[in-house]
Amino acid sequence: MNPLSYKSGKPPIPPGGPTLPIPDEGEEFIARERFAFWRRFCENKTAVFGLVVLAIIILATLTADLFLDADLVNLQDAYSRGLAPFMHSDKELERIAAGEQVITHILGTDGFGRDIFTRIVFGARSSLTIAFVTIAISCAAGLILGVGAGYFGGVLDTVVMRIVDVFMCLPPLLFSLSIVAALGNGMWNLILAVSITMTPFFTRVVRATVLSVASMDYIEAARANGATQLHIVLRHIIPNCLGPIIVEATISLSAMIMIAAGLSFIGMGVLPPSPEWGAMLNDSREFMRDAPWMVLAPGLAIMLTALSFNLVGDGVRDALDPRLKK
Amino acid sequence: MKRLLALALALAMALSLAACGGPDTPAETGGETTPGAETGAPGETREDLTVILGADFTTLDPQKLPAVADINFCSNIFDGLVALNEDNEVVPKLATSWEPSEDGLHYTFHLREGVKFHNGNDFTADDVKLSVERFRDQSWMQFASFAVDSCDIVDDYTVTINLKYAYGNFINMLWYCAIIDSDYYNSVSEEEFARNPVGTGPFKFVEWTPAQHITLAANEDYWDGAPAMKTITFNFIPDVNTALIAMETGQADMVFGTALSATTFLQAQENEELATDSTVGNSFYFINFNSDRIPKEVRQALSYAVDREVINVMVNEGTGYVGDIPLVEGQEGYTTDITTYEYDPDKAKELLAAAGAEGMTFTFFYGESADNTKLGQTLQSQLSAVGVNVELQPVESGTWWATFGDGDYDISRGGYPMEAANTDSCYYDMFHSTGTFNVSRVHDAEIDALLDEARVELDSERRNEIYIQVNQMLTEEAYFIPLYFSASMLVYDPALQGAHAVSTQNYQYKDLSW
Numbered sequence: 001m002n003p004l005s006y007k008s009g010k011p012p013i014p015p016g017g018p019t020l021p022i023p024d025e026g027e028e029f030i031a032r033e034r035f036a037f038w039r040r041f042c043e044n045k046t047a048v049f050g051l052v053v054l055a056i057i058i059l060a061t062l063t064a065d066l067f068l069d070a071d072l073v074n075l076q077d078a079y080s081r082g083l084a085p086f087m088h089s090d091k092e093l094e095r096i097a098a099g100e101q102v103i104t105h106i107l108g109t110d111g112f113g114r115d116i117f118t119r120i121v122f123g124a125r126s127s128l129t130i131a132f133v134t135i136a137i138s139c140a141a142g143l144i145l146g147v148g149a150g151y152f153g154g155v156l157d158t159v160v161m162r163i164v165d166v167f168m169c170l171p172p173l174l175f176s177l178s179i180v181a182a183l184g185n186g187m188w189n190l191i192l193a194v195s196i197t198m199t200p201f202f203t204r205v206v207r208a209t210v211l212s213v214a215s216m217d218y219i220e221a222a223r224a225n226g227a228t229q230l231h232i233v234l235r236h237i238i239p240n241c242l243g244p245i246i247v248e249a250t251i252s253l254s255a256m257i258m259i260a261a262g263l264s265f266i267g268m269g270v271l272p273p274s275p276e277w278g279a280m281l282n283d284s285r286e287f288m289r290d291a292p293w294m295v296l297a298p299g300l301a302i303m304l305t306a307l308s309f310n311l312v313g314d315g316v317r318d319a320l321d322p323r324l325k326k
Numbered sequence: 327m328k329r330l331l332a333l334a335l336a337l338a339m340a341l342s343l344a345a346c347g348g349p350d351t352p353a354e355t356g357g358e359t360t361p362g363a364e365t366g367a368p369g370e371t372r373e374d375l376t377v378i379l380g381a382d383f384t385t386l387d388p389q390k391l392p393a394v395a396d397i398n399f400c401s402n403i404f405d406g407l408v409a410l411n412e413d414n415e416v417v418p419k420l421a422t423s424w425e426p427s428e429d430g431l432h433y434t435f436h437l438r439e440g441v442k443f444h445n446g447n448d449f450t451a452d453d454v455k456l457s458v459e460r461f462r463d464q465s466w467m468q469f470a471s472f473a474v475d476s477c478d479i480v481d482d483y484t485v486t487i488n489l490k491y492a493y494g495n496f497i498n499m500l501w502y503c504a505i506i507d508s509d510y511y512n513s514v515s516e517e518e519f520a521r522n523p524v525g526t527g528p529f530k531f532v533e534w535t536p537a538q539h540i541t542l543a544a545n546e547d548y549w550d551g552a553p554a555m556k557t558i559t560f561n562f563i564p565d566v567n568t569a570l571i572a573m574e575t576g577q578a579d580m581v582f583g584t585a586l587s588a589t590t591f592l593q594a595q596e597n598e599e600l601a602t603d604s605t606v607g608n609s610f611y612f613i614n615f616n617s618d619r620i621p622k623e624v625r626q627a628l629s630y631a632v633d634r635e636v637i638n639v640m641v642n643e644g645t646g647y648v649g650d651i652p653l654v655e656g657q658e659g660y661t662t663d664i665t666t667y668e669y670d671p672d673k674a675k676e677l678l679a680a681a682g683a684e685g686m687t688f689t690f691f692y693g694e695s696a697d698n699t700k701l702g703q704t705l706q707s708q709l710s711a712v713g714v715n716v717e718l719q720p721v722e723s724g725t726w727w728a729t730f731g732d733g734d735y736d737i738s739r740g741g742y743p744m745e746a747a748n749t750d751s752c753y754y755d756m757f758h759s760t761g762t763f764n765v766s767r768v769h770d771a772e773i774d775a776l777l778d779e780a781r782v783e784l785d786s787e788r789r790n791e792i793y794i795q796v797n798q799m800l801t802e803e804a805y806f807i808p809l810y811f812s813a814s815m816l817v818y819d820p821a822l823q824g825a826h827a828v829s830t831q832n833y834q835y836k837d838l839s840w
Contacts, residue, residue, distance in 0.1 A: 074706075076703075078633075185720065272699055272720075283699075286696065289593060
């Protein structure tokens, strides 16, 4: 077994795909391989389910302004506090009787009388933004550090990997928490904190893959052809490392959602009154007995999103590595 | 299979997040009729009490206590020379009688004889001298001890306390001076003294497990009769939901203060197995404008924009008592002849336009807590209705205390435990330019002069007039938006005799029995 193999003894993603120097039928090969990925992904029913749920969530988030009133996100109403789903307060009933348009509280209202459904939908924006931006940042940082450590080796490798080891000893949530505590609250500080926390994980994955790719014959061939280091890294190493990174990124997205919600839950994330799911959970905790829907709604939103990311992540991994399946 | 596991894990993670910080469901124990704390056969009277406190102590040194709740707790272990009864009258404790000199500068106290400390030492004038001088020197006690100059021993059971200037409220504040044992104090280190308090009070200190509990035992030789409760355990439960569940399952007999929220109090009211009581508390809450940054016209405009009744509903479930000044009827300076700002958003907009402050953004700086977060969000929502943006700036509450004095904020909030019989110390602290809790940053030479004059004024009538004048100036200037007196709430076991809500939350466990 290759000691540098990716995760729990499974063999690394085989280098191949677009950059394989196959003459003549190259274009056709690429098209077939891409199709094969989707075919394999679609065979996986739960992964498709995850993708569909995710697509709905993302679509709803992007188009929220079309079917919901953004002003309602923070509109407080002392008379509509803690309404159960589909209920109306007396004041609202009066307004309905007077022929006014009043929003139906599909998921009820919270302790400030705000519409929970509106807040959940708009809250998805901050949750998804945090998840995608942190992944993008930590992926990029992990790629640079991992390639540097794996391909160039030597002192750089030792220094980077020892720092990574130290960072990985710290529990992710606690590490993020201490960074946020130092930087102060707010969405961008939260993103920065979680990115720093996640970078070591990506660095490790990238380095392990780079080590196996760098020993391949085609790298040797490229070097023999007089290719520069930069050319080899950009054209051969990085493209061949993307598989494991994509898998790691998709699976980590759910962790991002959880960490962001967790930090907001303890008041260290997105500032109130922004409708962040974790913060919503915390706000409604005290009403849990009298109004369980207040906690259930954001809790389920977090669960559903994290679950979909996990399912899609699993599907992507299986589809990228056909040897795992059969 | 693996996917199923992943699904189950994701579910568990989401649910555990939802439950995170929430109450632990207590294991079902025994029958419903015999809750955990009630040991002993039926018919046999219990002699133990379990009380829930919201926060642990940093010290048990009675003269270094940072919070009123801590002072109240320690008044069960220590006695003062005098005490305040529930009607806020000064009553004798370790002093049996006292007489002030004619100029009001010297007070002579006749001490109770035959009183012993918990360690068996006799209580004498030496102890009073040390206690009063330490009281004078400790920074945490300055709010009560600022007028004390020195203490002279006349004989073993007579002392004279000399004041720096005649201070009419001196005797009202003297109960804050806990009497400590001079021999014990001199024989141990400060750390030891702060961990093992020895007083003359009705309860002796037994043990303190930080973040878990403190145990007290009855002082059987107490000069005023032994208390009925033989042991009291104080459990620290910072989460209000957990505290309520502990009450419901019979793991505790009494909860009040920060361990109780308006929501859990209302939930306890619906529970027939729990008794509840509530009264107007002595803590008054403000929204404070930083008057260095926000001009008078804008402050007045914003005062019209805030619906205090709604804030009371959002923050306190409507349990607070909305008021215009931090005083109740009967206190020096209480008056209704002041400027009030009834909720009127249209007028607020008009005034804001006139002041050229439309669309401005202010920071609201506060120490993180459930109530403050609610207050901040409600304020934000109400001010946005008149076109003013509020940016919330929460910090850890310790940080707030350490930095609010720098005045780096536009709006903040203050809560102050008012003295029932002493308007001076609170007003001086909050509204004098040298006050230590001047969150509104009031720097008004005229108000300073009035407060200085009232401080040394011996005639209560005259002080009353001065404070009325101060109140009129404060409200006219709209330095703050007065919110409400919080409710002092108590949830207890119905079998507990003598339990009722106390405005100051200074619970004397000696008065309780089963």
